Amino acid sequence: MATARTPDAAFVADESFVxxxxxxxxxxxxxxxxxDGEVMQVAPGVRWVRLNVPGPLKHINCWLIDDSDARGDGVAxxxxxxxxxxxxxAWKSVFKGPLAxxxxTRMIGTHFHPDHIGLAGWMCDHxxxxxxxxxxxWLTAQMLVADARPETPQEVNDFRRGCGWSDxxxxxxxxxxxxNFGRIVRPMPLSYRRMVDGETITIGARAWRVITGSGHSPEHACLLDEAGKVFIAGDQVLPRISPNVSLGITEPDADPLGEWFDSIAKLKREVPPDVLTLPGHGDPFLHLHTRLDAMDREHRSRLDELEVFLEEPRRVVDCFGRLFRRAIGQEVLGMATGEAMAHLKRLEVEGRAKRETGSDGVxxxxxT
Known part of the structure; x- marks a missing residue:
């Protein structure tokens, strides 16, 4: 049986891998x-844990990097x-079993979304x-945890109505x-170690460069081990689906899709094409630049289709059929609205579309 290896053996060769x-x-x-309860080595000193999450994503990938600190050996x-x-x-099974x-040694959060940092505080405490x-x-996560208002703010209802939601x-x-954020994210430490774009951090025997991106989240951290040709991408790059890029009530004049296009270009400049990419969802993959090009091309094509659709005035909710291949039910209505808003805002920024407010507030x- 053929052995699965890159030319430089960046990941662990094993004859069971085809x-x-x-x-x-x-x-x-x-x-x-x-x-469940297992770990799998993907590169020297780098291991993979997969955890179930509710919803269409089904799972989240977590990565363990051999590390050491003043107390001895461990894993980041x-x-x-x-x-x-x-x-x-599931984590208790891992730390009682293969990682007994x-x-x-340190808890690294790529970005603030609950499926990634929901148990970060629990890990830090334990x-x-x-x-x-x-x-x-970190600031975004702390803001959302602290916002414990039980009732939906009126400005959020107005935003949803403006997007065309029904009563x-x-x-x-x-x-x-x-x-709901505070229920699925454990309180995190009041102190944290800030990661900065471009800095190199040493984890065990490996040097990792922090490369930040935005669009999916405000300041998403990716980690590149250029010598070992391993790239921890989080949700900034996913192999089979596109990360959600949304415009919402918090920063309604932002251009997240424009930021995401810029981040794709940045990753192509700063990350070699032959790395083993470890995504937040989906399987590890090779040929990063091929995927970056495909994501860029897909969203620019959606913008072109949407522009044609806007020959007649359209609400946000009218645009779902041009952007998504699935029916949009209540459970994903918020995410679909945010993504449609991001595309419409990008058309505005590029001077290709104009927003008008009707007497109904929609x-x-x-x-143009």
Whole structure:
């Protein structure tokens, strides 16, 4: 059986791995993944844990990097999963089983989303480990945890109405409550170690350069081990789906899709094409630049289709059929609205569309 290896053996060669390919990407582990309570080595000193999460993503990838500190050897943990009983039990199985006796030396959060840092505080408490994040992600997480208002703010209802939500959809969302973030993210330490774009941090025997991106989140941290040709991408690059790029109530005049395009270009400049990419969701893959080009091309094509659709004035909710391949139900209405808003805002920034507000308070876009 063929051995799965890159030309420089950047990941662990194992005869049980049969590489597979899809749309120009190579999956060196052939779909093999760690099971519940298991870890799987993907490169020298780098291991993989996969945790279940609710919703269409189904799982989150966490990465363990061999490390040491003043107390001895351990592992640096990149992302921790959502604050759920099932996830905590999965971690207990890992640290009682394959990682019995192993400490977490530092807890690194790529970005503030709950499936990535929901248990970061729990890990820090349990292992007496410091938290490492970028400032933009840490502040955003702390703001959302602190916002414990039970009722949906009126400005949020107005925003949803402006996007074309019906009264029923607004009421259903309000019935779920406003502040859910604190329930799925454990309180994090008040102190953290700030990660800065471009700095190199030493983890064990490896040097990792911090490369930040935005669009999916404010200051998403990726980690590049250029010597070992390993790139921890978090959600900034995913192999089979595009990260959600949303415009919402917090910063309604932002241009997240423009920031995301800029981040794609930045990653192409700063990350070699032959790295083993470790994504936040999906399987590790090769040929990073192929994927970056495909994501850029896909979203620019959506913008072109959307521009044609705006020959007549359209609400945000009218644009779903041009942007998504699935029906948009209540459970994903918020994410779909945010992504559609990001595309419409990008058309505005490029001078290709204009927003108008009707007497009903609903926004409509049309080509300029």
């Amino acid at each position: 590489p597979t390919s899809h749309k120009g990407l190579t999956y060196p582990f052939g779909g093999k993944e760690p099971g 943990l990149v992302d921790a999963g959502m604050n759920r009983t099932e996830t905590r039990e 006796g192993v400490r977490v 292992h007496q480990a410091p938290l490492w994040m970028t400032r933009g992600e 029923e959809q607004i009421d259903l969302a309000a019935a779920r409550g406003w502040s 926004w409509r876009w049309r080509v």
